[in-house]
Amino acid sequence: MSFGNKDAVRDIRSTIQSMMPNARQELSHLVSFQSVAGNNQFPTEESAKAAEWILTACRELGLNEGGLYPAADGTSLVIASRQAPPGAPTVLLYSHYDVQPPLDAAAWHTPPFTLTERDNRWYGRGTADCKGGVMMNLLALRALGRHPNIGITMVVEGSEELGSPGLVRFVRDNPDLVRADAILICDGGNAAVGQPTLTTSLRGNIHALVTVRALQAQVHSGMFGGAAPDPLAALTKMLAGLWDKAGNVTIRGLDNAGIWEGAEYPTDRFRREAGVLADVDLLGDNIANQVWARPSLTILGIDCPSVQESVPVIQAQVRARLGLRVPPGIKSDFAYQALADQLTLDAPWNVRVEVEHEASGQPFTATQGGPAYAAMQAAMRAAYGTETVTQGQGASIPVCTVFAEQFPDAEIMLMGLCEPEAMIHAPNESLDPTELENMAVAEALFLASYGHSR
Numbered sequence: 537m538s539f540g541n542k543d544a545v546r547d548i549r550s551t552i553q554s555m556m557p558n559a560r561q562e563l564s565h566l567v568s569f570q571s572v573a574g575n576n577q578f579p580t581e582e583s584a585k586a587a588e589w590i591l592t593a594c595r596e597l598g599l600n601e602g603g604l605y606p607a608a609d610g611t612s613l614v615i616a617s618r619q620a621p622p623g624a625p626t627v628l629l630y631s632h633y634d635v636q637p638p639l640d641a642a643a644w645h646t647p648p649f650t651l652t653e654r655d656n657r658w659y660g661r662g663t664a665d666c667k668g669g670v671m672m673n674l675l676a677l678r679a680l681g682r683h684p685n686i687g688i689t690m691v692v693e694g695s696e697e698l699g700s701p702g703l704v705r706f707v708r709d710n711p712d713l714v715r716a717d718a719i720l721i722c723d724g725g726n727a728a729v730g731q732p733t734l735t736t737s738l739r740g741n742i743h744a745l746v747t748v749r750a751l752q753a754q755v756h757s758g759m760f761g762g763a764a765p766d767p768l769a770a771l772t773k774m775l776a777g778l779w780d781k782a783g784n785v786t787i788r789g790l791d792n793a794g795i796w797e798g799a800e801y802p803t804d805r806f807r808r809e810a811g812v813l814a815d816v817d818l819l820g821d822n823i824a825n826q827v828w829a830r831p832s833l834t835i836l837g838i839d840c841p842s843v844q845e846s847v848p849v850i851q852a853q854v855r856a857r858l859g860l861r862v863p864p865g866i867k868s869d870f871a872y873q874a875l876a877d878q879l880t881l882d883a884p885w886n887v888r889v890e891v892e893h894e895a896s897g898q899p900f901t902a903t904q905g906g907p908a909y910a911a912m913q914a915a916m917r918a919a920y921g922t923e924t925v926t927q928g929q930g931a932s933i934p935v936c937t938v939f940a941e942q943f944p945d946a947e948i949m950l951m952g953l954c955e956p957e958a959m960i961h962a963p964n965e966s967l968d969p970t971e972l973e974n975m976a977v978a979e980a981l982f983l984a985s986y987g988h989s990r
């Protein structure tokens with residue numbers, strides 16, 4: 537598919553350009569709501585105000601069905617929709633209005649809840665993640681006018697940063713309110729400013745709690761050390777066996793040789809973003825493979841005495857929580873079992889080992905090659921004048937998984953304004969307004985063409 541009619545592209549672009557000054561005003565207003573979910577420092581009215589503002593904006597666009605729904609986690613979900621004409625597809629536009637707390641207030645160069653322009657970027661918490669995404673959806677819909685050929689469902693949640701507990705439950709309980717043929721998760725971002733990108737793969741996430749016991753009670757390390765098994769030493773030996781020398785995960789039965797087929801993740805960018813100290817090695821042989829196509833393991837916490845509280849005793853028991861990320865192609869339950877088996881089998885000295893499965897989320901792969909995917913690729917090409925690339929994401933996004941599980945036939949696409957320079961979740965988060973404009977143009981072109989493509 538291509539946009540042969542250059543005039544249509546030009547019209548949509550000039551319409552969106554003319555809307556940008558107003559969009560900046562509106563985004564400033566949205567950013568001023570301190571809509572941090574689940575944090576006592578931020579009153580829940582701030583979230584409620586954001587939700588109401590968004591619903592009003594949706595109503596002005598003719599999305600007259602739906603409304604504000606109380607989510608099980610106490611926040612409000614905005615669901616505003618307009619039915620598709622008979623035979624036409626429905627597109628769901630997902631974004632979220634909750635934001636990360638500012639974190640280190642002193643590290644901000646501008647006030648976190650005041651949109652401030654500096655060096656052609658708009659600074660402020662949530663400008664990119666994801667209030668800019670809300671704005672992008674509104675701009676695209678406004679540019680289309682009351683487009684008759686497509687159904688639209690706007691879904692804007694208020695607890696994404698907490699893992700979307702409310703939305704996940706809502707989607708499972710009310711699938712008919714959010715059913716769609718194509719789902720745009722507008723919470724991703726381009727690989728770089730100006731490089732249109734679809735995120736097509738997310739790793740699943742598993743938490744395992746491992747407890748190691750060897751003694752009835754703590755004993756003196758002078759009197760018994762040497763013959764009495766130290767559970768903490770046993771645990772560290774078990775954990776050390778989960779990586780090879782190069783830092784690859786070596787859980788037996790898990791494929792750790794996956795190859796990423798899409799865009800590369802440049803080494804200097806990764807080192808900068810991850811804050812890796814100079815001369816410290818990166819793990820494995822290739823960054824994109826390591827973070828998007830292979831399992832990774834993190835020791836999230838260990839319960840044992842802190843250095844400050846340590847005394848010369850051998851502990852009776854210790855435990856650790858492990859976080860395992862698995863790429864598409866590996867089922868979470870299978871991966872958990874492989875980890876638990878290896879920990880149990882490799883435990884030294886017959887210490888008692890218990891492994892508990894705390895939580896898991898499945899990996900996600902976007903279906904490529906459908907009509908929505910083709911329409912989006914063409915729309916992005918027309919908006920940016922360059923081909924779309926694909927990237928993965930190492931982290932899970934529970935909404936992707938729940939939509940994929942409820943609507944296996946829907947085409948789910950992950951895109952948005954969170955390109956690397958946006959520094960989402962960190963102090964000094966910012967939005968590149970050219971990305972807002974270009975992505976809104978792409979989205980509007982997509983909505984216009986996808987309605988006709990079926």
Ligand SMILES: [Zn+2]
Nearest residue numbers: 665666696723
């Ligand atoms: Zn987000």
